[in-house]
Structure formats: C-alpha cells, structure tokens
Amino acid sequence: MIKFKCFIDYDKEEKWLHEMANKGYELERVCLGYKFYYTKPKNVTIRIDYRTFKKKEDFIDYCNLFGDCGWKHIAGSKNSGAQYFKKIDENSQGDIFSDAISKAGKYKRLSSMCGVLAAMYLMLSAAYISGGYMNVKAMLNPKLLYLTPGLWERTGVPFWGGFLFETPFVILRGFVFIIPLVMILYVYLLIKAQLLYNKTKKVL
Amino acid sequence: MNRDKNLPLTETTYYILLSLLEPAHGYFIMQKIEELSNQQVKLAAGTLYGAIENLLKQKLIQSVKNEDNRRKVYIITEKGKEVLLLDLERMHHMIWITEGQLKL
Numbered sequence: 001m002i003k004f005k006c007f008i009d010y011d012k013e014e015k016w017l018h019e020m021a022n023k024g025y026e027l028e029r030v031c032l033g034y035k036f037y038y039t040k041p042k043n044v045t046i047r048i049d050y051r052t053f054k055k056k057e058d059f060i061d062y063c064n065l066f067g068d069c070g071w072k073h074i075a076g077s078k079n080s081g082a083q084y085f086k087k088i089d090e091n092s093q094g095d096i097f098s099d100a101i102s103k104a105g106k107y108k109r110l111s112s113m114c115g116v117l118a119a120m121y122l123m124l125s126a127a128y129i130s131g132g133y134m135n136v137k138a139m140l141n142p143k144l145l146y147l148t149p150g151l152w153e154r155t156g157v158p159f160w161g162g163f164l165f166e167t168p169f170v171i172l173r174g175f176v177f178i179i180p181l182v183m184i185l186y187v188y189l190l191i192k193a194q195l196l197y198n199k200t201k202k203v204l
Numbered sequence: 205m206n207r208d209k210n211l212p213l214t215e216t217t218y219y220i221l222l223s224l225l226e227p228a229h230g231y232f233i234m235q236k237i238e239e240l241s242n243q244q245v246k247l248a249a250g251t252l253y254g255a256i257e258n259l260l261k262q263k264l265i266q267s268v269k270n271e272d273n274r275r276k277v278y279i280i281t282e283k284g285k286e287v288l289l290l291d292l293e294r295m296h297h298m299i300w301i302t303e304g305q306l307k308l
Binding site for chain 2 (some may be wrong): 047049057060061062064065066068069071093095096097098099102103105106
C-alpha cells in the first residue's frame with residue numbers, strides 16, 4: 001500500500017508510523033510516498049534522523065552504528081536526508097537521541113538544507129528574470145502570457161477557439177513560474193524547521 | 205591567559221575523548237563510556253554519531269584504518285589529549301577550591 005503524506009515534525013511522523021504498524025502496516029520504503037507491506041498488527045517503535053552523507057562508506061558506518069545499538073535502518077539513502085530506524089532490540093534505549101540538543105540537531109540540518117535549496121532557487125529565479133525568460137508582471141497577471149493579438153477583445157467562439165488553442169502553450173511558457181514557487185516553499189520549510197529546532201532544544 | 209576555546213568539555217565529549225585513548229568504533233565507545241561512568245552515562249546512537257562528527261571537525265579525534273570497512277574506528281589526536289588534560293586541570297582546580305571553601 002502506498003500513502004502520500006507530508007510531515008515536517010518528525011515526532012508526528014514517528015507517531016503516525018507507529019499507528020500504521022499497530023494496524024498491521026509496516027513501513028517498507030519512503031520515496032515520494034510511504035510504501036507499506038501488510039503483516040500482523042505490531043507494536044513498532046520508529047525513529048527518524050535527518051542526515052545526508054558525502055561518502056558511501058560514511059553512510060554504511062552510520063547505519064551499522066545504529067544497527068549495533070538495536071536500531072535497524074529501514075528506509076532512507078545516502079542523499080535522501082530522512083533516515084528511518086526501527087527498534088529491533090527490546091533492551092535498547094527508547095530513542096536514538098539521549099539529549100535535547102542532539103535531538104534538535106536534525107531540525108538544524110533540515111533547516112540549513114532548506115536554506116541552501118531556497119538560495120539555489122532564488123539565484124535561478126534571478127537568472128531567469130534578468131535573462132528575460134520570466135516576466136514578473138505576468139506572474140500577477142497571467143493574461144500577459146497569451147500572445148495572440150487582440151485575444152482578450154474577442155468574444156464567443158473566436159475567443160474560446162483562440163483561448164483553448166493557446167492555453168497549452170501558455171502552460172509551457174508559464175512553467176518557469178514553478179521556480180519562485182518552489183523557492184517560497186523552501187523558505188516556508190526553513191522557517192518551520194527552525195521553529196521546531198527551537199522547540200526541541202528546550203524539551204526532552 | 206585566555207582559556208582554550210574547547211573548554212569546558214561536556215560530559216559526553218569528555219567521556220568520548222577518554223574512551224578513545226585506544227582505538228575504538230562507535231558501539232565500543234558507547235559500551236566503554238557506560239563502563240567508565242558506572243552506567244551513569246548512556247549515549248544513544250544518534251547523539252553519539254553527532255558528537256563523533258563534531259570531534260572530528262574540531263580535530264580532537266581522527267579515524268584510523270581498520271580491517272572492518274563497515275565500521276569506522278577512531279582514536280584521540282595529540283590536540284585531543286591536550287584538551288582532555290586541560291579539562292582535567294580545570295576540574296582539579298574546581299575540586300580543590302570547593303574542598304577549601306567547604307573546609308572538607
């Protein structure tokens with residue numbers, strides 16, 4: 001079964017995955033969505049860390065350290081960021097972090113990653129605007145993306161004919177506007193992650 | 205005289221440095237710390253990994269070659285030993301003045 005959901009707060013995501021396992025759905029992999037396989041209802045503890053790795057051997061070493069401590073790596077890859085661990089040893093500790101600062105650290109890493117991506121998309125937007133590939137005015141007034149002369153003065157069938165004919169081209173032309181939108185999304189995620197960092201730092 | 209910027213060490217970093225006087229990999233460090241601290245300090249995997257990463261960045265520890273290439277092995281550096289000794293001195297001083305003030 002595949003489910004699509006979006007979390008920023010890892011505590012909530014861990015809780016959701018725990019509830020899914022209670023219903024018998026165990027996490028198999030995470031890639032765009034969550035893929036589950038059905039077993040029997042189980043009490044499973046899942047913990048999530050956020051980390052990316054420069055080298056393959058760093059990632060392997062990381063997974064093995066958690067494995068040695070009773071936490072099996074079940075989803076995530078070298079560059080995916082979010083790393084999912086399942087508790088496999090009853091005697092191991094209840095969490096993968098033993099103090100508040102290191103637990104909050106994952107939000108710090110998430111927020112700086114969002115910062116890097118936001119900056120990249122900002123530069124990309126600036127390049128598109130200065131190169132004349134993106135018309136800022138058209139962002140507020142999408143009518144400007146229609147290039148047929150006198151289209152908006154037409155009425156009835158000639159209008160709809162021209163309008164529908166040009167719309168697919170307008171969508172292609174307007175596609176660049178996804179760049180500033182993605183930038184805004186990353187800025188939003190950055191702020192959210194920063195707030196969670198501040199919150200997590202204080203409690204455990 | 206200005207104090208070394210690495211001081212004071214946190215309990216976690218102090219114990220990691222202490223346990224790396226001889227080479228060890230992550231899980232072994234964790235067990236060693238439990239033993240050295242009389243089971244008082246129990247580090248979780250994520251916390252230990254982050255602490256090791258920071259110590260590597262500060263060059264207080266370094267990784268060494270080993271046969272098992274699935275687990276990294278670390279050892280304290282000369283700079284790490286220096287910092288450990290400075291922190292020991294700092295604590296010696298604290299104990300000494302506290303005992304004096306309390307007339308123990």
